[in-house]
Amino acid sequence: MIEDDRNAGAPAPSSGPAEVQIRTGHSCYRGLTWDCELTPRKSVDLIIAHLLSLGFIDESRGARVRELVHPEAHRVILIPSTGRVQLRLHYLTPPEKRREVAENFAGLLLGAARAAA
Amino acid sequence: MTELNLGTHRTFIPxxxxxxxxxxxxxxxxxxxNLFLDQTIDDGLGAAEGTLLRTEAAAEFSYRLLKNLCERTNADTPPERLQLARELFRQLGHGTLEINADADGGQVIGTHLHYGFAWQEKYGKKVKRHYPADAFAAGFSSAAVEIAFGLPQGSLTAKEEQCFALKDKNCVFSLKRRVPPVLDGAPVDAQSTLAVVGPPENGIGEDVIQPIAQGLKEFTAGVAGDERGLVQAFGVFVTMQLTGYYNRVSYDAVRRIEAKAPHSVGVLEELLRESGxxxxxxxxxxxxxxxxxxxxxxxLTDDPLDILKWSIAIGRALGMGRWVIAEFEADRRFVVRxxxxxxxxxYRTRYGLADRPVEYLFQGAALAMAQLAHRVKFTEKxxxxxxxxxxxxxGGVPWQAEQTRSIVCGDTFSEIVVTRK
Structure with a gap:
């Protein structure tokens, strides 16, 4: 398992709890998958552009399912047609930190959404 | 040697x-x-015999796959062939192997092996396991070394000495030489399969099912194991697995139980259906x-027919056959062919015709699709x-499933009729 400095070097997360609701995904595997109610669908492309500018890598296999990889190997799935967002934390994220990391990740996305608005 | 890319070697019978x-x-x-099926085999035969059968089945079908892939990728030398085996194992989603062996045998170390790792993740905090879990990796490892060093099939035995599911750090296998046994199972490949399929049919909702199935097939073409050698998707660990492994362990177990304890066959068959x-x-x-x-x-919607159409499309995309919806009456009747x-x-290639339908996964899947379609509120996620x-x-599934036609009994299609009790 990895150590506590896993978040070092990441894009700056929100300073406190994210102003966006997250909940464990339907198939959540030990707190690694989180659904996130975030954004109107029309801004998904702008959010993606903003995330790319933050160093995310686009590993999408098609336009209908966008998959971006965070510099720490967490992933975010965005569905342009519906606006659905799912966060998938890297499996080495310590179990006791997963909610916190997910909340910070969601906060980062919220910032991207605001920047895109 | 050309780099291995599963997508370029994956085909479907049109x-x-x-x-x-x-x-x-x-x-x-x-x-x-995977865990449920392996456990079913071990419950039926006992841990020792079940593990041996699963190891032999893995070795048999891995050997053929590796042989074919070595030819296709021009992997000619032992190092190239071992590298191919490691990469194949990883891409299939089975984990990571470190192979330290030659023609006389040796040792293989496995990490993040699909079976042992997933067993530990699923049951490790609740159940104490008493024997190793990675018979598939054992059989694959022996086949990999046999192919690498040009040995006849079955020249090596493999035994898992340490296992992650037993709380060991890694999985460790020992490989030893033996006089290869006579192997007389008929090959089950694309050619033999073509001889035992019926004419493809269309059913209800093909305009929905076919494009979805095609889209999913394209989407899965690039799926391969991550740096651990695991495919973690849709909330599960996924493998691309040799069907010969599933089939041999299932049908050999049924035949052995028929010979040893015929009164218990029904229990085993019910568990094989439950795997569906x-x-x-x-x-x-x-x-x-x-x-x-x-x-x-x-x-998603909560319309049962939508769920059934989508499930049929998923079954096709995963490689389970040309499932079609022959009849549907909401909350009363679902017929899948x-x-x-x-x-x-x-079954037909190995054994010929059967005296009763034995497509257990298909039987169980049909009932389960009906249950999911009518009882799960998918829109509530x-x-x-x-x-x-x-x-x-x-405790009270409100459906019953009956297989009314069966390819293994000589029909041109198989059919399951699912009705409300």
Whole structure:
């Protein structure tokens, strides 16, 4: 398992709890998958552009399912047609930190959404 | 040697929805199904005999796959062939192997092995395991070394000495030489499969099913293990697995029980059918509820016929056969047919005709699809927990399934009629 400095070097997360609701995904595997109610669908492309500018890598296999990889190997799935967002934390994220990391990740996305608005 | 890319060696028999990798039949299944099936075999035969059967089945079909892939990728030298085996194992989603062996045997160390790792993740905190879990990796490892050093099939035995599921740090296998046994099983490949499929049919909702199945096949073409050698998708660990492994362990176990304890065959068959429930609930349900599905297909509904059409499309895309909806009456009746299945292709090729339908996965999957379609509120995005599975499939499933036609009995298609009790 990895150590506590896993978040070092990441894009700056929100300073406190994210102003966006997250909940464990339907198939959540030990707190690694989180659904996130975030954004109107029309801004998904702008959010993606903003995330790319933050160093995310686009590993999408098609336009209908966008998959971006965070510099720490967490992933975010965005569905342009519906606006659905799912966060998938890297499996080495310590179990006791997963909610916190997910909340910070969601906060980062919220910032991207605001920047895109 | 050319770099291995599974997508370039993956093919489907047109309109039969059976999948092959370098001519060997394969299918996608999740760890819930894999663990359940292995446990069923071990429960039926006992841990020692079950493990041995599973190891031999893995070795047999891995040997053929590796042989074909070595030829296709021009892997000629032992180092190249071992490298190919390691990479293949990883891409299939089975984990990571470090092979330190030659023609006389040796040792293999496995990390993140699909079976042992997933067993530990699923049961490790609740159950103490008493014997190793990675018979598939054992058989694969012996086959890999045999192929690398040009040995006849079956020249090596493999035994798992340490196992992650037993709380060892890694999985460790010992390989030893032996006089190879006589292997007389008929090859089950694309050619033999073509001889035992019926004419493809269309059913209800083909305008929906066919494009979805095609889209999912394209989407899965690039799926391969991560740096651990695991495919973690749709909330499960996925493998592209050799159907010969599933079929041999299932049918050999049934035949052995028929010989030793015929009164127990029904119990084993019921468990093999239940593997279909496990598959549909976890894998089909996981796919339906995923954001990938929402992007590729659209939002879910709670219309049972929609769920059935989508489930049929998923079954086709995973390589389970050309399932079609022959009849549907909401809350009363669901009839599913197929002109092809990986179970019937194997059975007919190996054994000829059967005296009763034995497509256990198909039987269980049909009932499970009916149950999911009518009882799960997909729009509420339920969590697919073990408790939810128990509530749906234990203690009073309101459906009964009867197989009325069967390719293994000589029909041109197999048919399951699911009706309300």
């Amino acid at each position: 309109e039969q929805e059976l999948m092959f990798l370098a001519d060997e039949p394969v299918v996608y299944h999740c760890h819930h199904f 429930h496990v598959c549909v609930f976890n894998t089909f349900g996981g796919i339906l509820l995923s954001p990938e599905w929402e992007g590729l297909v659209g939002p 197929t002109s092809s299945s990986y179970e019937s292709a194997y 339920p969590a697919l927990t073990p408790e939810y599975y128990q509530s749906l499939f234990k």
